[in-house]
Amino acid sequence: MPVDIQRIEMDQLPCWRVRNGAAELIVAEQGAQVLSYRQGEATPIIWLSEQAAFKRGQAVRGGVPVCWPWFGDLARNPEPVQDAYQDNQPAPAHGLVRALDWRLAKSDSDADSATLVFTCDAVSDLPGWPHAVQLSLEIRLDQRLHMTLTSHNQGTGAIALSQALHSYFAISDITQVTVEGLDGRPYIETLDDWQQRQQQGDLRFTGETDRIYLDLPSTLHLHDSGLNRRITLETSGSRSAVLWNPWIDKSQRLSQFADDAWQRMLCIETANVLSDMVRLAPGDSHSLSVSIGVEAS
Helix, strand or coil: CCCEEEEEEECCEEEEEEEECCEEEEEECECCEEEEEEECCCCCCECECCCCCCCCCCCCCECECEEECCCCCHHHCCHHHHHCCCCCCCCCCCECCCCCECEEEEEEECCCCEEEEEECHHHHHCCCCCCCEEEEEEEEECCCEEEEEEEEECCCCCEEECEEECCEEECCCHHHEEEECCCCCEEEECCCCCEEEECCCCECCCCCEEEEEECCCCEEEEEECCCCEEEEEEEECCCEEEEEECHHHHHCCCCCCCCCHHHHEEEEEEEECHHHCEEECCCCEEEEEEEEEEEEC
């Protein structure tokens, strides 16, 4: 089956659907957000909320939102990242580009792959962030899904930023998955006064989880015994990741999120956060990349 790229509409959002053999990828122009990724009729690899709303100016729950030029609460970011924001208005969570329209600057395909490149043309005019940065997201679909977020400092001053590819993964049941590759790594336990701790063994889930892992290897594995599959994340330009599951109580307070959806999703967010923040001298570029593959286990 040849590679196929089509523009579609999902309620208010223009999107692009890419099919490569049995694989299907859907990307919204708003936020350059991957909404879904699946291979054949199997359970999707990237999770999209059953209650997701596809409205202009509103982030969609699930997929892979782009968090930039900071992650989470700006006040929890390093001072150089905070200082780059110069607005008196409260800083929105997860940065400034999730709900902006990105432009499809390039679309290529061959017999084995398809590539979409989105640029955020409004980035130099963001409120409170007066920095000349060229921002692009390249999304390539072959046997895997590859995403590369590139920031190029075109200004005359140095800047600092934090960022994440906020990936939601579809799983069988949160109690049946483990994350491999974290053993011995330091992490920040945000649910206990941001204390630093050290991971012992593979990570299993027994309650709400919101951890920032640091000094990571380039490869992590999400093993799902319920689906008999193993998702592999291979990263570059990143030494940190955020792992998040809201569990029972917080799920009831989240928008576009079913009360029981916590059982079917896990976020492993490839990131540059805290001590892994990005510093860009004038003319410098940085690329944050993740490749996502799946195999039977």
